[in-house]
Amino acid sequence: MTTDTRPAGRPLPAPGPDSEAFWTGGAHGELRIHRCRTCGRFFHPPAPVCFRCRSTDVGPEPVSGTATVAAFSINVQQWLPGFDPPYVVAIVELVEQPDVRLTTNVTGCPVDEVHIGMEVVVEFEQWDDVWIPVFRPAAESGDEA
Numbered sequence: 001m002t003t004d005t006r007p008a009g010r011p012l013p014a015p016g017p018d019s020e021a022f023w024t025g026g027a028h029g030e031l032r033i034h035r036c037r038t039c040g041r042f043f044h045p046p047a048p049v050c051f052r053c054r055s056t057d058v059g060p061e062p063v064s065g066t067a068t069v070a071a072f073s074i075n076v077q078q079w080l081p082g083f084d085p086p087y088v089v090a091i092v093e094l095v096e097q098p099d100v101r102l103t104t105n106v107t108g109c110p111v112d113e114v115h116i117g118m119e120v121v122v123e124f125e126q127w128d129d130v131w132i133p134v135f136r137p138a139a140e141s142g143d144e145a
Helices: 020-028
Strands: 031-036 058-063 066-075 087-094 097-106 119-127 130-137
Touching (some): 020 031, 020 058
Antiparallel strands (some): 031 058, 119 130
16 A cells, blocks of 8 residues: 555545445455446446345445456546546456456556456555545566456
């Protein structure tokens, strides 16, 4: 987990009742994804009802934090302060359920080393009371995805 002072102008999410566990799980080193307790399906973004079986018996559950890069873009344009180019915006698929995907940043390696199929693990950047999940290459520290 890294603790940073939020760069000026970088927006933060506003956690709500359904998403608070996702944005604060990093305080405990956990990536928390909503899961239906009726059908067992993970889903993201969090919602009060399972999109598959319509059950309201849903809630956050810690997952491994391992994923695979499914798609990515290397941004070279300075869009907002605090997002110094180049940086990678990626869609990662969780190993627990590949159709659960997160849009995130890949950090901890040169941007030209990011590739589809790359195994990554979560780490968290803390800004104020929000922990942003970002992903780094699993091989960086010997982690296995």
